[in-house]
Amino acid sequence: MIKFVYQNKPEGTGHAVLQCKKYLKGTHFLMLLADDLIVKKNCSKEMISLHRKTKGSVIATRKVERRTVSRWGILGFKNKTKNSFLINEVIEKPKLSEAPSNYAIIGRYILPRKILSVLKMQGRGKGGEIHITDAIKTLVKKDEKFYGNIFKGKYIDCGTLDGFIKSGLTISKYL
Ligand code: G1P
Numbered sequence: 001m002i003k004f005v006y007q008n009k010p011e012g013t014g015h016a017v018l019q020c021k022k023y024l025k026g027t028h029f030l031m032l033l034a035d036d037l038i039v040k041k042n043c044s045k046e047m048i049s050l051h052r053k054t055k056g057s058v059i060a061t062r063k064v065e066r067r068t069v070s071r072w073g074i075l076g077f078k079n080k081t082k083n084s085f086l087i088n089e090v091i092e093k094p095k096l097s098e099a100p101s102n103y104a105i106i107g108r109y110i111l112p113r114k115i116l117s118v119l120k121m122q123g124r125g126k127g128g129e130i131h132i133t134d135a136i137k138t139l140v141k142k143d144e145k146f147y148g149n150i151f152k153g154k155y156i157d158c159g160t161l162d163g164f165i166k167s168g169l170t171i172s173k174y175l
Contacts, residue, residue: 012129014119017111024113028057031132033107037167039174041153043108050084051110056145059087059136060108062155069099073133075148076100087146092126092133103148105133106155115139 005019017031028051030044038060047058061075076089077100089100109132118135125131140146156170157163 010129012125012127013132014122014130014135017132018116018119018130021116024116026113028110028112031107031109031111035158035164036107037156037158037171038106038108038151038153039156039171041151043106043149043151043153046083046151047108047110047149050147050149054145054147056147057112057136057139058110058147058149060106060151061103061148062106062150063102064104066096066099066102069094069096069102069104072104073131074099074101075103075105077103077148083150083152085148085150087140087148090133090137090140090146092131103150106151108149108151109136111136112139112144 003023005023007016007019013033030047032044043060047060051058059075064072070093073090073092074094075087077085077087079086090105091098091100111132115132115135118138119130119132122130122135122138125134136146156167158167
């Protein structure tokens with residue numbers, strides 16, 4: 001069963017989540033950004049197993065080229081292993097000089113339901129939008145546990161015009 005909610009204006013990822021409030025049950029929920037495709041390995045499954053192991057929130061991540069950091073949400077971290085780390089900093093689209101690493105947020109998140117009350121109180125951030133990244137930052141500062149899941153699948157970025165055009169060709173090879 002798919003239920004749709006609407007944003008009449010582009011007001012950001014956090015605003016979108018607020019529109020879903022009445023459908024979110026339980027302590028955590030999975031959020032997927034539709035313009036980030038991950039194929040070959042099921043990223044959500046990997047994230048659910050990290051969530052079950054740690055009981056914390058989880059964000060999909062991978063290294064991006066340093067010169068592109070200002071296009072992504074960027075993570076700072078500690079306790080890194082091969083496939084995951086504990087997040088201690090989150091910045092939406094930082095300048096290269098402000099980026100804590102070059103591990104980017106890719107659009108898969110397991111978030112705590114309590115993020116809704118943070119979003120409700122939150123002002124507008126970059127570009128006048130209500131960003132989920134800013135609410136995550138607030139929770140990380142309050143010592144809420146967030147883990148980066150360095151996923152194994154193949155990432156296809158459809159968030160740029162070039163990426164969107166190339167993604168059709170890449171996907172056709174997997175069908
Ligand atoms: C969104 C998020 C950003 C994330 C990116 C992944 O940005 O705000 O933190 O790194 O998706 O694609 P957008 O691409 O919508 O500008």
